[in-house]
Amino acid sequence: MPEKTYLQAISDGLREEMRRDQRVFVLGEDVGVYGGAFKVTLGFQEEFGPWRVIDMPLAETAILAGATGAALMGMRPVAEMQFADFVSCGWDHLVTVAAKQHFRAGTPIPIVVRLPSGGGFSGGPFHSQNPESSFAHIPGLKVVCPSTPADAKGLLLSAIEDPNPVLFCEHKHLYRRIKGDVPEERYTVPFGEARMHRHGEDVTVITWGAMVYTADEAAQRLAQEDDLSVEILDLRTIIPWDREAVLDSVRRCSKVLVLHEDTRTGGFGGEIAATIAEEAFEHLDGPVRRMAAPDSPVPFAPNLEKAFIPQVDDVVRALRELAAY
């Protein structure tokens, strides 16, 4: 099984699906000749031509509504936002049209919106945001946040197959940094099934995206230094999310940290923590802890950004506190 970067896994998965299924096409800003700001669609236009890899005007609503219209006519559009942050310009289309169309009119909207998300490289307030919490509150949308190359490919194919609008959050900080084995053949990873990233017994970390790796480093350090056994559950998909896996893990470990990169107040961590507090109340041996970015825009300067995004040290500290509770 070849080793690929997270970015390569997405690129290859998308290319193979476009070869297999004529209905799949790509639209976005600079996705054609340039191959996309992150080069996910590099070479696609040569292979599939300018009408399946469409350089769109700088207009996110046109891109997203264009995708919805094409989907209603039987296509399987994969729209790229140049950065996830710019999806705010198409918010109305997604929440008003795409999310509600099936409920109201019974017509499925099989679109995928690729969202290069997240911070960690001084992108500043407008090139670093994590949009999953905002969309998770909108019934009718699905939200996916893979953390491994293999999941990125398998979840992307599930997203394309899915008859609903899917927001596919690709963490930019994983693009070239994370490598892993990726099966050559076509496969899908189902929505709503968390991935057990690391088994443990003492305390559970519920997380996703780039924070999986932050949690992993913290867990390794705690295993060595504190002989603490940390379980890490990678949600992989936020809507739907795997309540059973979360509750099962919490029932076993009895202590839990919910960790995400997005800001804290109103972040999806609240939903998870609240669910645990309601449904695993009797199994808890300590307060449900949350760790997330503080409530501010993402800062630009590296030292500010480091203070903003949860770091390994922060997670270690929180887990030690929990363990000691």
Next chain:
Amino acid sequence: MPEKTYLQAISDGLREEMRRDQRVFVLGEDVGVYGGAFKVTLGFQEEFGPWRVIDMPLAETAILAGATGAALMGMRPVAEMQFADFVSCGWDHLVTVAAKQHFRAGTPIPIVVRLPSGGGFSGGPFHSQNPESSFAHIPGLKVVCPSTPADAKGLLLSAIEDPNPVLFCEHKHLYRRIKGDVPEERYTVPFGEARMHRHGEDVTVITWGAMVYTADEAAQRLAQEDDLSVEILDLRTIIPWDREAVLDSVRRCSKVLVLHEDTRTGGFGGEIAATIAEEAFEHLDGPVRRMAAPDSPVPFAPNLEKAFIPQVDDVVRALRELAAY
């Protein structure tokens, strides 16, 4: 002290502030000659003229960004969305420009966005939504949800005074249904202070907006039928929210229901429940319960909408269960 409807309190408060402060002006669709879809600004244009009560084109971004630009030049704009639902069309402006400008550039954006919110009268999926949870997740915005006429006026004046963008959620179902004493003089109600709607000892309901009255009916019924003492805390403002009052109430009653009209997953109730689970863990005698609308768009047909919005019976049932825990 005169008794006024919730709508009249808002209208009078706004009119008085416009008389007092030349910088305050109103902009929105049909706010002038027509007096606004709900007649909050009825007669304003006659009194203040067409340049302080501005009928805007059907363009929410122009309205909201127009307000921001005018605010930067020293005005105190009060923008009306015809229905809260349409604020989705100006989402990008609010989250990208208005919310982040002070953090980035240090320039305050003193705007108020009036949002006729909420359901209960067959407005359907696009005239019934509650936007507070979505905005509560965006650092830089403040979010206000008054439930009484007196609070509506006092919080509106605080919103106009506030140097930050304030989303002012007026619940449409309270407009003409709810009356109360409203002081004639100018006064403000501070942000971040919950209102004790009803004292109780056995179980606390944390809520806001129209649900205050649903909770109140349930509490009255339970007092009579079950001899149960229900405390009701009306948050009044969502950002900032009164954590201390909530935690204090929970510590006293030890059982809590978080109740809101907006949909459940990712709703602001999750934030409150999670905070309670983290910070009042040792005082809880039962799981932190949430009640909210199910995860779907707001349905049109009256029987569907009744099944959607939490009803008195639902709250009674939930509180009985909690009490019995």
Next chain:
Amino acid sequence: MAVREAEPVSSLQEVHDAGLDREDLLGIYRNLLTTRGIEERGHILYKQGKIPGSFYTGRGNEASAVGVATAMGPHDVGTPLQRAMGVHVTRGLEPWRIFAQYMGRADGPTRGRDGNVHIGDANLGLYAMVSHLPAMLPVAVGMALAFRIREEKRVAIAWCGEGASARGDAHEGMNLAGVRKLPVIFWIDNNQWAYSTPSHLEYAVEHLADRAAAYGFEGVVVDGTDVLAVYREAKRAIEKAREGGGPTLIESVTLRMEGHAVHDDAFYVPRELFEEWARRDPIERFRAWLRDHAEMTDAEEDEITSGVKRLLNESLQRAEESPLPDPGTLVAAVYAQPEELDTPHHK
């Protein structure tokens, strides 16, 4: 590119040239009457307390809606708006389902989940509007994009009000359509008011059709009370788009003959304006034309009038028998299931 102002239609020959025979003409008349009849009965239902929420109609706009729908081909698609009931009628949505929709019953196209004219039967190529205007306009552009990608000779029609043309969605959709020369018609129903707001507070150009030049395509102004002129202009634009000629913006001018919705008495519209446009009533106008130019007989007219009346009465009854929607289906309706993609539309 200058805006073209369309001439009225004056002869039967002209209409024949545009592809309509006498049967078609009588059919148009029937659709006009049905459209108005549905909305008039809607008013009665509303007064009877049977319609929840508010109630919106397109009185005065019947010819604009029926005319363009008549010009659409069987595989063409569109996203009609609140004043365009005639589109649904013309393409065959059964009136009883419309009444069921009004009343929030299980047999309305949205099964009580949405209301008013937020309808559209995808099997008829029509896609339900949302309240947010004109959010479906760029969606129609996306439909045209699919046709262009697959090189199908199909056309999408995007409806828009003159008020809603101020929104960014209109711009982004039209600009994309112009850049990619997509087979889409922008149909602006200019009824001179957006709720209480007159046009001069919505835009500062003489004709909205002038906007077309800013996007590199043709603009046309047509009298929206002249069903045959509407048909002719729509047909010409649709066939041009079908043959690869790109978009056309058609501004169809009418007057909204009632308030914005049932609660609004339109006090802000000058009475003389109502009187002037009442004299240009699209249905009466076409009836007179049929008598003058197509020799519609009393018998034919009676047959159509009474046929429509019968249809609507039966439809009302059938709609009233439609059950209330089942609250148990609410959450299950939110997401589509994979098998729903196995339809002709998602082939």
Next chain:
Amino acid sequence: MAVREAEPVSSLQEVHDAGLDREDLLGIYRNLLTTRGIEERGHILYKQGKIPGSFYTGRGNEASAVGVATAMGPHDVGTPLQRAMGVHVTRGLEPWRIFAQYMGRADGPTRGRDGNVHIGDANLGLYAMVSHLPAMLPVAVGMALAFRIREEKRVAIAWCGEGASARGDAHEGMNLAGVRKLPVIFWIDNNQWAYSTPSHLEYAVEHLADRAAAYGFEGVVVDGTDVLAVYREAKRAIEKAREGGGPTLIESVTLRMEGHAVHDDAFYVPRELFEEWARRDPIERFRAWLRDHAEMTDAEEDEITSGVKRLLNESLQRAEESPLPDPGTLVAAVYAQPEELDTPHHK
């Protein structure tokens, strides 16, 4: 309304008529050199690893930025974009603070919270851009709305790229400005590319200035490499707006002479195009003009060149001494405090 294509400026007299004396002209030259010098040094800082994130410049756009800023009155305001460094320079933002901004230091206008050219000193009437293009355009319209409400003779300038003109925000802002005849200038820096996307995939009209007609105001095309023509057109439009004549859309044509950002080698731009526009370099062009028409002496030129060099070297040093921002201030910076409204701007 037809688009006007502005003539080049050819004589000193013409410039005098437009309100510039010889000192002003030398000042413009100094600002042009400073602007380019800042960005050239930015490139060096970037290569030295001192600039976090990416790095954007406006090479080729100096004349467009300096020209319009020179035409602004002291109380006029604007929302300049990423290619318009010359605006900040001309209105007096000190270069060391720009370098501090580049490097994310505490003395940058955003104190390290934002980066790049997301700057604007409100005391100079300039308001910091956001990445989302052109989200500040309707904000500038709102500023003009305030001037109109208060009947102040002030003007707002809204910048936009030709690519970003495709966004709904551009439309909503321009439409509102046209409807209300607001004192705002839409300044479209058309540098022919939006990242890798050429103009014909962004819009289908010949000149973007043609769009003005769709909003009921005047459109002008100016050669953005001719700083004096830029100044003259900006001045005329600004004074027209100041006197109640409403908006003007000015399309200033240049070529983006580097990649979209430092990581982009612009392989997609034909080399000949770069060569052609290099021959029209705005700074060299103005230098030659000053020698030919304003008799700029060697001594004057040396003084300006070395003065700029000295300024920038000192500025760099001062910026490097600026401390890192304090992480403890992050959350406190999110919300404004009431006393912050007690400023001249919020009077």
